[in-house]
Amino acid sequence: MALSPTVRITRTVRFSAAHRYHTDALSAEENARVYGKCNRPHGHGHDYRVDVAVDGPVDAVTGMVMNLADLDRVLKQVVVEPLDHSFLNFDVEHFATTVPTCENIALYVADVVEQPLEEFGIRLAGVRVWETEDLFVDYEIPALASESVS
Amino acid sequence: MRTLRLTRRYRFEAAHRLVVDGWTPEQNWDVYGKCSREGGHGHNYEIDVTVEGVPDTTTGLVIERAAMDRIVNERVVDRCDHRSLNDVLPGVVTTGENLAVEYFRWLEDAFDGPARLVRVRVHETARNVFDAVALPSSSRGDHDGPAAVGDPHPARAGR
Numbered sequence: 001m002a003l004s005p006t007v008r009i010t011r012t013v014r015f016s017a018a019h020r021y022h023t024d025a026l027s028a029e030e031n032a033r034v035y036g037k038c039n040r041p042h043g044h045g046h047d048y049r050v051d052v053a054v055d056g057p058v059d060a061v062t063g064m065v066m067n068l069a070d071l072d073r074v075l076k077q078v079v080v081e082p083l084d085h086s087f088l089n090f091d092v093e094h095f096a097t098t099v100p101t102c103e104n105i106a107l108y109v110a111d112v113v114e115q116p117l118e119e120f121g122i123r124l125a126g127v128r129v130w131e132t133e134d135l136f137v138d139y140e141i142p143a144l145a146s147e148s149v150s
Numbered sequence: 151m152r153t154l155r156l157t158r159r160y161r162f163e164a165a166h167r168l169v170v171d172g173w174t175p176e177q178n179w180d181v182y183g184k185c186s187r188e189g190g191h192g193h194n195y196e197i198d199v200t201v202e203g204v205p206d207t208t209t210g211l212v213i214e215r216a217a218m219d220r221i222v223n224e225r226v227v228d229r230c231d232h233r234s235l236n237d238v239l240p241g242v243v244t245t246g247e248n249l250a251v252e253y254f255r256w257l258e259d260a261f262d263g264p265a266r267l268v269r270v271r272v273h274e275t276a277r278n279v280f281d282a283v284a285l286p287s288s289s290r291g292d293h294d295g296p297a298a299v300g301d302p303h304p305a306r307a308g309r
Contacts (some may be wrong), residue, residue, distance in 0.1 A: 135159070
């Protein structure tokens with residue numbers, strides 16, 4: 001049987017949250033210089049958009065890489081529900097000690113979705129987190145050489 | 151250490167005209183059509199600048215936003231906004247391809263670490279998008295400093 005080419009699905013979810021850029025590792029002046037307005041004490045918020053990309057072969061019967069309802073359930077459970085309408089620094093344990101920069105949110109999303117996707121036999125390919133329409137961060141997970149499909 | 155790419159969008163408005171110096175008006179019309187009309191025309195340009203790096207372990211940032219804005223505003227936006235690009239770039243046909251390559255060169259050496267410039271995307275209109283991308287470091291040879299001429303190469307996106 002011929003191998004199916006790998007197809008990538010990208011699904012978008014959104015959540016709204018407050019955050020503040022501040023690290024105790026820097027002085028107040030350094031925090032203000034590095035983070036600018038984002039360091040203001042009471043935080044600010046964004047309507048975040050998260051694009052999650054998964055890779056896999058197309059199932060010969062269903063014609064799907066992954067059932068989007070399953071993907072939605074995972075994203076809702078581990079991304080949207082814990083983060084939506086939260087103050088990331090205070091309400092999400094990970095961000096009590098990790099500055100909730102767009103970069104760190106992208107890594108966090110990758111870490112929390114990877115395992116649940118694996119349970120469906122699905123490889124997480126990448127995460128894009130949009131803080132605004134003018135700023136986004138990409139984290140792409142390189143495929144293992146043995147997984148690559150020519 | 152996990153490498154991330156951060157993309158930030160900048161905007162400016164500028165005039166331009168597509169014309170090769172030394173060609174007849176007919177030759178320019180044949181190649182560039184309306185874009186070669188004598189009075190020029192303009193676009194609301196959008197420039198996506200992408201840098202790559204590992205987030206700083208203290209700040210959690212691949213690059214400080216204000217530092218990035220300063221670089222791109224000084225080197226690209228302020229030089230081009232509300233100007234004629236043909237004046238800004240004499241001798242260069244101001245196609246999206248050439249703009250992408252020029253902006254890549256203007257910016258490249260300012261992102262001298264730890265974040266590295268990997269792509270400049272020029273949106274001339276919503277339908278015309280041009281990328282100049284850095285070649286992977288493995289194919290750059292053992293150069294020191296900015297990539298050699300021709301290193302950022304435009305991917306033609308059509309017009």
